[in-house]
Amino acid sequence: xxxxxxxxxxKALIVARKGGMPVEELDSEFEEIEGRYIPYLKLGxxxxxxxxxxxxxxxxxxxxxxxxxxxxxxxxxxxLNELIKNQKPARTNKKRSRRQRKVHNKRHLxxxxxxxxxxxxxxxxxxxxxxxxxxxxxTSMSDDYDRPMINIDTRRRNNYVYEPIFNRKQLIxxxxxxxxxxxxxxxxxxxxxxxxALYTGLCVSGQTIRQCIRKLDTMNAISxxxxxxxxxxxxxxxxxxxxxxxDYRELLNLIxxxxxxxxxxxxxxxxxxxxxxxxxxxxxxxxxxxxxNNWLRNIWREYCEFDMNGYxxxxxxxxxxxxxxxxxxxxxxxxxxxDARYVSGTRQPWVLFxxxxxxxxxxxxQYS
Numbered sequence: 001x002x003x004x005x006x007x008x009x010x011k012a013l014i015v016a017r018k019g020g021m022p023v024e025e026l027d028s029e030f031e032e033i034e035g036r037y038i039p040y041l042k043l044g045x046x047x048x049x050x051x052x053x054x055x056x057x058x059x060x061x062x063x064x065x066x067x068x069x070x071x072x073x074x075x076x077x078x079x080l081n082e083l084i085k086n087q088k089p090a091r092t093n094k095k096r097s098r099r100q101r102k103v104h105n106k107r108h109l110x111x112x113x114x115x116x117x118x119x120x121x122x123x124x125x126x127x128x129x130x131x132x133x134x135x136x137x138x139t140s141m142s143d144d145y146d147r148p149m150i151n152i153d154t155r156r157r158n159n160y161v162y163e164p165i166f167n168r169k170q171l172i173x174x175x176x177x178x179x180x181x182x183x184x185x186x187x188x189x190x191x192x193x194x195x196x197a198l199y200t201g202l203c204v205s206g207q208t209i210r211q212c213i214r215k216l217d218t219m220n221a222i223s224x225x226x227x228x229x230x231x232x233x234x235x236x237x238x239x240x241x242x243x244x245x246x247d248y249r250e251l252l253n254l255i256x257x258x259x260x261x262x263x264x265x266x267x268x269x270x271x272x273x274x275x276x277x278x279x280x281x282x283x284x285x286x287x288x289x290x291x292x293n294n295w296l297r298n299i300w301r302e303y304c305e306f307d308m309n310g311y312x313x314x315x316x317x318x319x320x321x322x323x324x325x326x327x328x329x330x331x332x333x334x335x336x337x338x339d340a341r342y343v344s345g346t347r348q349p350w351v352l353f354x355x356x357x358x359x360x361x362x363x364x365x366q367y368s
Contacts, residue, residue, distance in 0.1 A: 003043050007055055011072050020069030037338040041275055047340055153190040159220040163201035167366045170223035171203050175343045177229050178203040179352050180361060197345030206345020208233045209247040216254055224261060227365055229269035235289050236348040244292050263315045267368050270296050270321040273331040275351035276340045293321045318368035
């Protein structure tokens, strides 16, 4: 669907809702009609809000409770607005049976055994709770929504970390690898307090390269084979290429010297394309991402050595940046979720992998 087609459907949905469309319901209404969420990323927008602001016929209004509703101010559909406004509300049977009320309440309440509490889900919308690691930036449910079970970690410090493990290597990373651990590896997920960042082992939501160094400084032991994917949070935070390179070199030196891990046991991962950044709007960040990934590739080539028997003596490389792009060098959105999500460790929304993208990511790590 192009911009005009998407906008016509969006306006039709808003007009059809008497009193205006609640902004948090628009995405799910669109998905019910079209079979997918509003493709604002493919239209060149970072968020759904940016797209709606660009449609000049759409207006925002608040009710007395502060809820935001969308309306359409378009001469072509104003007559429909008047017809819908003057419609009488449909009559409903107020005398519902006890059984009907019980079924209704059961459908809208989801009991969270892990936290001994109920989470209300009105109108099929996802209400984030302590047991949730990811929530949609557009407040809509994702196509692969699956609530993880979160545990509160009361330990002050854990000096020995060997998880999560995939392909006999420990994963160290930010939300991309944490999502793989949650969705695919099904490992225990932890947080220190109710609203703190989620983590499993050394995969931590919102983790920068520098934060990983500080964490490793306090540890006595990690696995003897590791896979590292870090740097996306640094990009989002606007750190420079020089800062990221210095931190990454310090990280590699710490791993190789303190934990005595040889380069042949370390897999470096380039940062995947960040689907909610574009060169047109976020030129500096996208340039840093491109240059940092090239620098990682150069590290991989720089230490390319062989021993007397012809065995490889260098790091391994999992090139996520190249794999998750199309033939033209653009982002392959087929491997990403439809909407941006807020994660527990940072205020920056992320567009994470969908099910197909996660399978590809695991395949790439396995055969790198």
